[in-house]
Amino acid sequence: AQSVTQLDxxxxxxxxxxxxxxxxxxxxxxxxxxxxxxxxxxxxxxxLKYTSAATLVKGINGFEAEFKKSETSFHLTKPxxxxxxxxxxxxxxxxxxxxxxxxxxxxxxxxx
Amino acid sequence: xxxxxxxxxxxxxxxGKKLTVTCSQNMNHEYMSWxxxxxxxxxxxxxxxxxVEVTDKGDVPExxxxxxxxxxxxxxxxxxxxxxxxxxxxxxxxxxxxxYEQYFGPGTRLTVT
Numbered sequence: 001a002q003s004v005t006q007l008d009x010x011x012x013x014x015x016x017x018x019x020x021x022x023x024x025x026x027x028x029x030x031x032x033x034x035x036x037x038x039x040x041x042x043x044x045x046x047x048l049k050y051t052s053a054a055t056l057v058k059g060i061n062g063f064e065a066e067f068k069k070s071e072t073s074f075h076l077t078k079p080x081x082x083x084x085x086x087x088x089x090x091x092x093x094x095x096x097x098x099x100x101x102x103x104x105x106x107x108x109x110x111x112x
Numbered sequence: 113x114x115x116x117x118x119x120x121x122x123x124x125x126x127x128g129k130k131l132t133v134t135c136s137q138n139m140n141h142e143y144m145s146w147x148x149x150x151x152x153x154x155x156x157x158x159x160x161x162x163x164v165e166v167t168d169k170g171d172v173p174e175x176x177x178x179x180x181x182x183x184x185x186x187x188x189x190x191x192x193x194x195x196x197x198x199x200x201x202x203x204x205x206x207x208x209x210x211x212y213e214q215y216f217g218p219g220t221r222l223t224v225t
Contacts (some may be wrong), residue, residue, distance in 0.1 A: 009152070034212060043116070043202055043216030044155075051212075090154060098143065098162065098211045099170075102154035 002027045002095040006103040013081045014111050019063075021076040021106045023091035033074045034092040034100075035065055044090065050074065061085070086110045114139050116217035118203050124223045125193055133188045133220050135203030141215070142208040144186040145170070146178065148199040149219075155202065161186055162208070193224045 007022040025031060035047040048059025055067040061084075065076045074091060088105045095101040116137045125131055137144065145160040147170075157170030161180040175197055177189040186205075190197060200221050204214040 032212060041218075043218050044204075044214075045216070046213050049212065092212075094212060098160065099157065100212060100214070102147075102156075104152050104154045 002031065002093050002101050004033075004091045004093050004101060004103040006089075006091050006106045008106050009104065010107050010109070012109040012111065015083055016080050019076070019078040019081045019085065019108065021089050021091075021108065023074045023076065023103060024072050025074060025091070025093050026072065027093060032094040033065075033067060035059065035063070035074075035076050036090045036092055036102075038088045038090065038105075040087070047076075047089070081108075081110045083110050083112070114215065116203055116205055116215050118201075118217035118220050120220060121218060122221050124225065126225055127194055128192050131190050131193060131222075133190075133201060133203075133222070135186045135188065135217060136184050137186075137203075137205040137215070138184065139205060139207075139215065140183065141205035142183070143211045143214075144180065144203065144205045145214065146176070146186070146188050147202045147204065148172065149202060150199050158188070158201075190222075193222075195224050198222060198224050 003026045005024045033050045036044040037047045038044045048057045050057045050067045063078045088107045091103040119134045142163045146158040147155040149155050156172045159178040161167045203217040206214040
């Protein structure tokens, strides 16, 4: 069965410092992995996707994620946080035919 | 503008009073889905639809019904709401070819007392 674990429920950083949001996955086959972002009082938006092409994936707003099969990880990074990055981030794995499985979410706070 | 709309955005109701949350998309998407979001649990799928008249259960379908009579609309029906259905609900749509790239509505916050 497919699952995702987001290792931190809350992450707090200062503006201008790097962001690291951690995600481990479990899958019985080669998965497709995604990060979605949810800004306050908004719906979710696709941030980036990995679908078995390049292992380093670039997304919107300067975010990147690296697929590491040996570590079963798909961590999200950004070199320099901006105040507008404050949001909740979800790591997502495909769970079979037309199904997405969401992690519990990581709330990112960015302080001036 | 491509969008998914949900109504109402906020709803407070009482146990047992039937309600419907509407969802509509203007992107001609085949795939539509309903999720509920609860703290610490992420999003869990309630029902999904691959196309008109084709619906199937997700992970937490108990207490909910859906229908897909038109391609653009996918209403969520709670026949007899209970307090454990208090949650934040999201509708999403996507093309069949890229079902993982889902477009989400703004959410409906439901409180059942």
